[in-house]
Amino acid sequence: MNHAAHLPLWAALLVAIFLLIGAGLALIGSFGFYRLRNFYDRIHAPTLGTSWGTAAIVMASMICFSVLQSRLVLHELLIGVFVTVTTPVTLMLLGRAALYRDRSEGNPEVPAISTPKGRLDKPQLTKESESVPHNSKNMND
Amino acid sequence: MSVTILFWAVTIAQIALAIAMVLASVRMIKGPRAQDRVLGLDTLYVNSMLQLLVFGIRTGNTLYFEISLIIGVLGFVATVALAKFLMRGEVIE
Numbered sequence: 001m002n003h004a005a006h007l008p009l010w011a012a013l014l015v016a017i018f019l020l021i022g023a024g025l026a027l028i029g030s031f032g033f034y035r036l037r038n039f040y041d042r043i044h045a046p047t048l049g050t051s052w053g054t055a056a057i058v059m060a061s062m063i064c065f066s067v068l069q070s071r072l073v074l075h076e077l078l079i080g081v082f083v084t085v086t087t088p089v090t091l092m093l094l095g096r097a098a099l100y101r102d103r104s105e106g107n108p109e110v111p112a113i114s115t116p117k118g119r120l121d122k123p124q125l126t127k128e129s130e131s132v133p134h135n136s137k138n139m140n141d
Numbered sequence: 142m143s144v145t146i147l148f149w150a151v152t153i154a155q156i157a158l159a160i161a162m163v164l165a166s167v168r169m170i171k172g173p174r175a176q177d178r179v180l181g182l183d184t185l186y187v188n189s190m191l192q193l194l195v196f197g198i199r200t201g202n203t204l205y206f207e208i209s210l211i212i213g214v215l216g217f218v219a220t221v222a223l224a225k226f227l228m229r230g231e232v233i234e
Binding site: 012017046049058079101 | 142143144146147148149150151153154155157158160161162164165167168174175176177179180181183184187188190191194195197198199201203206209210213214217220221224225227228
């Protein structure tokens with residue numbers, strides 16, 4: 001770590017704080033992903049690491065290299081923007097796929113499909129909501 | 142002084158990210174259903190991307206930035222393809 005000797009103290013402190021925040025958020029997110037009970041709870045936890053975890057570490061990297069090379073180094077922003085833009089897309093696709101799989105298995109814990117008129121299911125519409133397509137195929141794993 | 146601060150911060154961050162990667166892989170191996178495994182792979186990708194960024198700060202080399210960018214892009218494509226596969230049963234229709 002010889003390059004760190006060229007880093008002034010304020011920059012080293014800033015980089016250290018941002019690194020610890022980012023890594024801590026990523027660790028908390030992964031711990032929540034490991035601990036939470038069902039998939040729909042679990043899908044929320046890793047976003048801690050993909051939002052501010054990534055942002056903090058990217059910021060630490062930007063500060064470190066900007067001060068070391070004494071010019072503005074901003075290419076780490078690419079990673080930040082890319083991760084911020086793509087995470088909601090992947091998680092929405094994955095969540096919808098999981099919902100589809102749970103519905104087609106007839107899992108009672110997920111909300112039933114909405115009626116053709118676009119209303120949410122009400123208790124008197126249980127007959128319609130039971131007509132959710134049941135696949136006889138077992139989709140376990 | 143700044144060498145000591147940066148050394149310990151980078152070491153702690155790398156250990157935290159390594160534990161996060163282990164937790165994500167444990168969930169990926171255990172994960173009761175396929176969507177848990179896909180989400181575990183996605184989390185593992187993001188954590189390894191952050192790990193490489195921190196490694197770049199440790200070595201002072203900007204080369205690691207490009208590796209982590211590639212990992213981020215590949216992780217996105219892999220997760221989207223796997224989610225599509227879970228939904229439709231095939232990736233390209």
